[in-house]
Amino acid sequence: MILLTRKADFSAAHFYRVDAWSDEENVRAFGRCANRNGHGHNYTLEVTVAGEVDPVSGFVVDLKALKEIMNREVVSIYDHRHLNLEVPEFKSTVPTTENIAIAVWKRLEGKVPGAKLHRVRVYEMPDLFADYMGGA
Amino acid sequence: MILLTRKADFSAAHFYRVDAWSDEENVRAFGRCANRNGHGHNYTLEVTVAGEVDPVSGFVVDLKALKEIMNREVVSIYDHRHLNLEVPEFKSTVPTTENIAIAVWKRLEGKVPGAKLHRVRVYEMPDLFADYMGGA
Amino acid sequence: MILLTRKADFSAAHFYRVDAWSDEENVRAFGRCANRNGHGHNYTLEVTVAGEVDPVSGFVVDLKALKEIMNREVVSIYDHRHLNLEVPEFKSTVPTTENIAIAVWKRLEGKVPGAKLHRVRVYEMPDLFADYMGGA
Amino acid sequence: MILLTRKADFSAAHFYRVDAWSDEENVRAFGRCANRNGHGHNYTLEVTVAGEVDPVSGFVVDLKALKEIMNREVVSIYDHRHLNLEVPEFKSTVPTTENIAIAVWKRLEGKVPGAKLHRVRVYEMPDLFADYMGGA
Amino acid sequence: MILLTRKADFSAAHFYRVDAWSDEENVRAFGRCANRNGHGHNYTLEVTVAGEVDPVSGFVVDLKALKEIMNREVVSIYDHRHLNLEVPEFKSTVPTTENIAIAVWKRLEGKVPGAKLHRVRVYEMPDLFADYMGGA
Amino acid sequence: MILLTRKADFSAAHFYRVDAWSDEENVRAFGRCANRNGHGHNYTLEVTVAGEVDPVSGFVVDLKALKEIMNREVVSIYDHRHLNLEVPEFKSTVPTTENIAIAVWKRLEGKVPGAKLHRVRVYEMPDLFADYMGGA
Numbered sequence: 001m002i003l004l005t006r007k008a009d010f011s012a013a014h015f016y017r018v019d020a021w022s023d024e025e026n027v028r029a030f031g032r033c034a035n036r037n038g039h040g041h042n043y044t045l046e047v048t049v050a051g052e053v054d055p056v057s058g059f060v061v062d063l064k065a066l067k068e069i070m071n072r073e074v075v076s077i078y079d080h081r082h083l084n085l086e087v088p089e090f091k092s093t094v095p096t097t098e099n100i101a102i103a104v105w106k107r108l109e110g111k112v113p114g115a116k117l118h119r120v121r122v123y124e125m126p127d128l129f130a131d132y133m134g135g136a
Numbered sequence: 137m138i139l140l141t142r143k144a145d146f147s148a149a150h151f152y153r154v155d156a157w158s159d160e161e162n163v164r165a166f167g168r169c170a171n172r173n174g175h176g177h178n179y180t181l182e183v184t185v186a187g188e189v190d191p192v193s194g195f196v197v198d199l200k201a202l203k204e205i206m207n208r209e210v211v212s213i214y215d216h217r218h219l220n221l222e223v224p225e226f227k228s229t230v231p232t233t234e235n236i237a238i239a240v241w242k243r244l245e246g247k248v249p250g251a252k253l254h255r256v257r258v259y260e261m262p263d264l265f266a267d268y269m270g271g272a
Numbered sequence: 273m274i275l276l277t278r279k280a281d282f283s284a285a286h287f288y289r290v291d292a293w294s295d296e297e298n299v300r301a302f303g304r305c306a307n308r309n310g311h312g313h314n315y316t317l318e319v320t321v322a323g324e325v326d327p328v329s330g331f332v333v334d335l336k337a338l339k340e341i342m343n344r345e346v347v348s349i350y351d352h353r354h355l356n357l358e359v360p361e362f363k364s365t366v367p368t369t370e371n372i373a374i375a376v377w378k379r380l381e382g383k384v385p386g387a388k389l390h391r392v393r394v395y396e397m398p399d400l401f402a403d404y405m406g407g408a
Numbered sequence: 409m410i411l412l413t414r415k416a417d418f419s420a421a422h423f424y425r426v427d428a429w430s431d432e433e434n435v436r437a438f439g440r441c442a443n444r445n446g447h448g449h450n451y452t453l454e455v456t457v458a459g460e461v462d463p464v465s466g467f468v469v470d471l472k473a474l475k476e477i478m479n480r481e482v483v484s485i486y487d488h489r490h491l492n493l494e495v496p497e498f499k500s501t502v503p504t505t506e507n508i509a510i511a512v513w514k515r516l517e518g519k520v521p522g523a524k525l526h527r528v529r530v531y532e533m534p535d536l537f538a539d540y541m542g543g544a
Numbered sequence: 545m546i547l548l549t550r551k552a553d554f555s556a557a558h559f560y561r562v563d564a565w566s567d568e569e570n571v572r573a574f575g576r577c578a579n580r581n582g583h584g585h586n587y588t589l590e591v592t593v594a595g596e597v598d599p600v601s602g603f604v605v606d607l608k609a610l611k612e613i614m615n616r617e618v619v620s621i622y623d624h625r626h627l628n629l630e631v632p633e634f635k636s637t638v639p640t641t642e643n644i645a646i647a648v649w650k651r652l653e654g655k656v657p658g659a660k661l662h663r664v665r666v667y668e669m670p671d672l673f674a675d676y677m678g679g680a
Numbered sequence: 681m682i683l684l685t686r687k688a689d690f691s692a693a694h695f696y697r698v699d700a701w702s703d704e705e706n707v708r709a710f711g712r713c714a715n716r717n718g719h720g721h722n723y724t725l726e727v728t729v730a731g732e733v734d735p736v737s738g739f740v741v742d743l744k745a746l747k748e749i750m751n752r753e754v755v756s757i758y759d760h761r762h763l764n765l766e767v768p769e770f771k772s773t774v775p776t777t778e779n780i781a782i783a784v785w786k787r788l789e790g791k792v793p794g795a796k797l798h799r800v801r802v803y804e805m806p807d808l809f810a811d812y813m814g815g816a
Contacts, residue, residue, distance in 0.1 A: 009261075011175050011176060011177050011261070012175050012176060013149035013173070013174040013175050013176040013218075014176070032215070032216035033216065035216055035217065035218075035222075037149065037217065037218035037221045037222055038149040038174055038176065038218050039147050039148050039149050039176055039215075039216040039217060039218065040147060040148060040149040040150070040174065040175055040176005040177055041147050041176055041177065041178050042177050042178045042261050042262075079168070079175075080168035080169065080171055080175040081171065081173065081175060082149075082171075082173035082174050082175065085173045086171075086173055125145075125147070125178050126178075
């Protein structure tokens with residue numbers, strides 16, 4: 001078994017807010033991230049798939065196919081968008097780095113032909129990232 | 137003469153829109169950046185000052201002072217903000233990388249004690265940046 | 273379960289020396305690192321915690337709290353210090369990258385509220401790093 | 409147990425071609441990589457070893473020895489070479505990132521004194537890498 | 545006046561050889577780069593243009609147009625190619641980093657609408673790059 | 681004319697202290713850098729030379745020669761050393777980033793055959809660097 005990882009980038013706006021909380025509670029929990037005008041990031045996404053290397057092609061996964069899936073399922077939907085306002089899964093879920101990693105997993109799981117989704121890593125900034133490897 | 141450069145980061149949301157233009161014209165000129173919900177970036181700011189090295193301290197500029205000025209004049213105002221909605225100079229000016237570099241220059245010029253502002257570089261993403269060295 | 277990783281930097285001096293060995297033996301084992309005047313590095317620390325995502329806040333760990341713990345327990349003690357001369361755990365232990373990772377683990381273990389310390393990674397240079405995930 | 413990782417770089421040319429396939433099939437599978445004149449990359453190799461920290465030296469592995477092994481077994485053979493034409497294992501195997509990671513593993517396994525080879529990571533480009541942790 | 549810089553990447557093979565020299569002379573001058581099977585690199589190209597900021601759009605240059613010109617004139621011709629064998633200007637000129645920078649300049653000069661080509665920087669590796677700012 | 685830049689790294693310890701000042705004055709000016717036990721950094725050095733491209737070799741400077749000069753004149757003397765205690769020019773001059781850049785210039789000036797030293801850049805950390813382009 002071998003792991004193959006491909007990166008992609010997207011730029012998006014977001015803010016952190018729990019509607020059931022008061023403004024004060026939101027600021028206490030989320031600091032400057034609670035600003036409802038939003039701020040933004042250059043996110044970096046790392047998608048890792050696991051599988052056997054095809055003895056003929058030498059590929060664990062067709063790289064062009066993987067790139068297209070990542071673009072179609074995630075990048076085209078998140079890039080240059082306001083995550084809270086325009087991406088369905090963040091209408092009622094706070095778009096933290098952790099939740100974005102889980103959401104990307106759900107968008108990609110079962111869609112990579114011939115390989116198993118192994119890990120989704122999301123960098124919000126170069127010094128902060130979340131890893132999700134599936135539930136259970 | 138020597139140049140000293142210090143970097144800082146800020147995360148902000150923005151969009152590109154000229155109010156005098158129709159929606160179609162804005163999309164034609166700005167593509168996905170015209171989305172009025174905004175998107176965002178991790179900006180990197182490089183501030184370069186020029187001066188003589190103090191023969192005793194070995195400094196061209198007090199590093200702590202430079203950092204404080206950059207924080208007070210720029211980072212604390214831009215970071216975790218929506219540039220179009222919350223930063224005065226971008227209420228009527230499109231917050232392109234070029235215009236952000238010029239705005240940072242105006243905010244810093246004349247405020248660095250003992251050294252001359254030489255260049256402001258703003259990275260919107262790792263593969264796109266603008267340099268401004270002051271007017272004629 | 274999800275992993276969240278936060279980075280921090282510190283700059284420190286160190287040297288490698290085993291007092292029970294002769295100068296020749298130290299140089300043979302440690303090369304230029306045996307120089308007792310010391311040399312130094314910009315270390316990068318990556319702290320990974322594991323836990324469940326809070327369904328309301330979307331956090332596995334309070335980011336501000338994690339940053340404060342890393343600063344209080346490690347960065348404020350190691351940064352701008354000579355590890356051999358000023359940090360207790362390296363008075364009698366060689367401050368190799370491996371031993372620094374273990375020492376950081378011991379300093380942080382049990383101190384991150386609501387999440388489990390999962391891994392400590394220490395980069396001595398961009399091309400050399402150690403990972404410690406706790407004892408057996 | 410602790411993990412220690414050391415990086416190295418090599419620059420090489422390669423192309424992707426399965427001799428049993430027609431030109432059209434090769435282009436369909438490999439796109440621009442099928443160009444038999446070759447293209448090239450700055451590869452980055454990360455070799456991770458696992459072991460116990462020596463209580464005296466503080467090392468899991470002698471760093472100079474590890475560097476020499478990586479140079480002798482891999483870098484001196486791959487660097488500034490055309491992988492398909494000059495490296496034996498790629499005469500009949502497509503030099504994909506996956507296959508390079510496996511080949512590096514085979515070249516290094518059992519040769520690091522006092523530590524166990526844990527993982528080989530090969531970056532073909534900053535946004536594409538493969539990890540191999542051994543068979544079975 | 546302001547400068548705007550955009551980066552792009554291409555992967556290519558090359559070798560260094562002066563046909564008028566003997567094999568020994570080529571090896572003496574170029575070392576491992578003289579290997580005629582070729583080796584390769586991930587090149588990074590930085591194109592800097594200079595101009596006035598348009599007071600309405602905030603752009604010194606249309607970013608989409610600049611990207612298309614860089615792709616059409618350089619990246620589509622150099623990427624996944626063997627520079628010596630497939631790119632006309634390197635049939636009789638050694639594709640050193642210096643000569644690649646000059647060749648990119650010639651390919652781009654006069655083609656960026658509304659702005660002046662200011663500098664071409666080519667990285668052969670992260671630790672080696674050439675800058676060309678035009679002749680005379 | 682073209683510019684060619686080559687990078688090199690060295691790891692060193694240093695502290696900031698003016699002997700004519702009291703301890704309080706040193707701490708006020710230099711903060712944590714005044715700690716006389718020293719701390720350290722991974723410095724990155726960028727040496728830029730200017731010249732004409734040789735029409736036959738395609739080189740502005742012999743790369744192997746440039747690397748050897750940088751190693752012999754700077755890296756071998758600064759690397760794994762305590763700058764204040766072991767490098768002559770910093771016995772009486774504070775080893776700030778500015779002063780290191782000037783010292784490297786003096787060590788290299790006139791020693792690069794066939795090209796002119798154009799700029800020395802020294803990074804103390806990724807977010808702080810000094811540029812020196814010679815006196816007068």
